[in-house]
Amino acid sequence: MLSATELAWFSLAALVLVLTPGPNMIYCVSRTLCQGRAAGLVSLAGVLLGFVVHLMAAALGLTALLAAVPFAFDAIRLAGAAYLLWLAWQAVKPNGTAPFEARLLPDDPPAKLFSMGFLTNLLNPKVAMFYLSFFPQFLHPERGSVLLQSLALGAVQIGVSGAVNAMLVLTAASITAFLSQSEGWLRAQRYVMGSVLAGLAVRIAMTDRK
Template sequence: MIPVKELLVFALAAFGLVITPGPNMIYLVSRVVTQGRWAGFISLLGVVAGFLIHIMLVSFGLTAVLLTIPYAYLLLKSMGVCYLLYLALQAILPNSSGLFELKQGLANDTPRKLFSMGFLTSMLNPKIAVFYLSFFPQFINVAYGSILSQSLELGFTQVFISFSVNFLIILSASRMTSWFARNPFWIKIQKWFMASVLAGLAIKMAFEKAK
């Protein structure tokens, strides 16, 4: 079992990931705005299904890689630091999108298509794969037991956080989108807060010693 303290740090990283506008977030909130909350909920189930596929692939893959390839930890750690700094920079660029600055105008789809699109959006989202591959090794320690079980623990923690945050966003998406449209100043606050969290995690990860 991973210690609670380290699991909380990972949870913060997962939170930073989920509040960073990306394909999943844009798809979910756009669906709520154009087709209603139920469309958002169905799409979210598809997104979670995609997460589970990523988790299984990465968990079994990391078990093999970390046990057989020297310096794999250092390589994945460097990827994680660079990726966090990239996300932080993207968050504050002039043309970056805020959490609720979303395009509208999607056509109505059936529940089956909503689920499928959510699943594909999640499965084909490189942000998820990079997060799992580069972040999991930072929190895995052979002293805590099986690498596979630790990977699955981290994966399900990320899924729980992602589902919870997205569920709340779906409930409030329409109101929040309208509110941010009337108060653009808070878009900048949200972007800089998000960038600060991501940059702070990158610095912490950069100075983390191999386990």
């Protein structure tokens, strides 16, 4: 249903999402630094379950929207491009947020770590906006079920997010120690992410969807 090029672009978008500083990354890294890798992985499991909820809501919602108002996809596409430009500005603006600026948290049992990870993601508007911004760019009703296409894209995104966040959790202490001594790396990360987000926004806005 989806071409290799489309999957590559979507994988890049998913990678940008997970590497862009946000509540999910900060929570998992903070838990890891405060309680260790096991706590970070339990927290990540909760975050991934939150992705599943976002995915189902977006997939079902977009499927219903296409059936009711087909031309609304273009409106969502352009709104998504505008949102990505806003994210790009948030990354490069003066005093913008950088990753691995973890906050101190008290020790919590595994059940609470999992539930807090789940709620952190569930209440994260960046995730919901990602699905609503990017899914319409890669969905092709003429190729079959929109719901199945959405679920396939969601599986890619959750896989990318899980793999990258797991790597960050396992190496959080080392990465934090390195980045804390190099403000240049922190600035570079922000500008790279901002540039990629802006480039994706322009590509989306300029794409002619028949």
